[in-house]
Amino acid sequence: QVQLVESGGGVVQPGRSLRLSCAASGFTFSTYVMDWVRQAPGKGLEWVAVIWYDGDNKYYGDSVRGRFTISRDNSKNTLYLQMNSLRAEDTAVYYCAASEGGSTFDFWGQGSLVTVSS
Amino acid sequence: EIVLTQSPGTLSLSPGERATLSCRASQSVRSSYFGWYQQKPGQAPRLLIYDASSRATGVPDRFSGSGSGTDFTLTITRLEPEDFAVYYCQQYGDSPPRYTFGQGTKLEIK
Numbered sequence: 001q002v003q004l005v006e007s008g009g010g011v012v013q014p015g016r017s018l019r020l021s022c023a024a025s026g027f028t029f030s031t032y033v034m035d036w037v038r039q040a041p042g043k044g045l046e047w048v049a050v051i052w053y054d055g056d057n058k059y060y061g062d063s064v065r066g067r068f069t070i071s072r073d074n075s076k077n078t079l080y081l082q083m084n085s086l087r088a089e090d091t092a093v094y095y096c097a098a099s100e101g102g103s104t105f106d107f108w109g110q111g112s113l114v115t116v117s118s
Numbered sequence: 119e120i121v122l123t124q125s126p127g128t129l130s131l132s133p134g135e136r137a138t139l140s141c142r143a144s145q146s147v148r149s150s151y152f153g154w155y156q157q158k159p160g161q162a163p164r165l166l167i168y169d170a171s172s173r174a175t176g177v178p179d180r181f182s183g184s185g186s187g188t189d190f191t192l193t194i195t196r197l198e199p200e201d202f203a204v205y206y207c208q209q210y211g212d213s214p215p216r217y218t219f220g221q222g223t224k225l226e227i228k
Contacts, residue, residue, distance in 0.1 A: 035217070037163075045155075045163065045206055047217035059215045095162055103210040104153035106174070108162040 002026040002107045004096050009112030012086055020112055022079040022096030029077040030054075033102040036070060036081045038092035039111075048094070049081065052102075063089075086116045120145050122207050124220035130228040137194040139223045141207035146187045151210040154183055154192045157222075158203045166205075167192065194225075202227050 008020040020036070036048040049060045049070040058070050069082040079096050094112050097105035121144040131137055141154075149170040155163040165174040167183035170190060180195045194201055207220040 037217075044222045045157075045208075045219040047219070050215055050217070057215075061216070101150075101168075102215075103151045104165060104168040104208065105155070105163070106165055106168075108164070110162055 002098075004098060004107055004109035006094065006096055006109045006112035009094065009114045011115045011117060013118050014087060014116055016086055017082070017084045018086065018114060019083065020081040020094055020096075020114070022081075022109055024077045024079065024096075024098065027098065027107070029072075029098075030074040032098040032100055032106075034070075034072055034079045035097045035099060035105060036068075036079075037095045037097055037105065037108075038090075039095070040089075040092045043092075046092075050102075051079070083114070086114075088116050090114065091116050119216070120147060120209055120211055120218055122209060122218055122220035124205075124207055124223045126223060127221075128224045128226060130226050131197055132228045133197050133199055135197050137192075137197055137201070137225055139192040139194075139205055139225070141185075141190045141192070141220050143188045143190070143209060147190075147209045147211075149186050151212070152185075152190055153208050154190075155206045155208060156201075156203050157206065163206065197225075199227075201225065 003025045005023045035050045051058045051070045067085045071080045096109045098107040123142045125140045152170040154167040157163040171183045182193045204222045
């Protein structure tokens with residue numbers, strides 16, 4: 001069955017960096033567009049970044065552009081999110097999501113909590 | 119940027135009743151770029167509806183999506199206890215690629 005498993009979350013100080021990973025299984029990873037979506041505590045969903053099938057095309061939400069970098073390794077069926085210059089407002093559960101057509105999120109991971117605090 | 123506004127913010131209904139959730143876009147949205155999600159406490163969101171009206175795999179037929187342009191609706195006929203959750207609408211824009219969500223509608227037991 002389809003599985004997306006995030007890892008790498010934790011508590012980090014403002015201004016520091018963190019890298020999230022998302023291990024995929026149960027589907028052909030290279031044929032899916034992959035995204036990161038986050039949810040601040042008690043808040044709604046916010047799209048963070050998207051990466052196309054081969055990794056050549058990447059786009060970011062306004063709040064993270066220039067600080068976060070999305071990447072993928074199709075040989076390892078793994079998605080990444082490098083988060084630099086973290087701010088308190090980046091505190092959220094980060095979900096990886098897979099999209100076959102690129103427009104809606106077909107599958108979601110269970111989420112990884114990132115807390116930015118001094 | 120397209121803004122999605124969901125109404126009502128909270129909907130209080132009883133099991134067996136019909137739920138109608140609305141999502142209005144600030145600009146026209148292509149139907150093939152529109153979806154609905156269900157999220158229960160402590161869980162990840164789950165895709166319910168894609169292409170505005172197509173049910174995702176495994177979604178019961180009491181869930182249906184409709185609408186086009188700027189007005190979209192999620193209807194749940196005959197509410198079951200497990201349907202009480204938060205529902206989000208979402209759209210995709212391709213120039214440049216970006217995704218936006220509505221603020222959510224909480225469906226609670228009356």
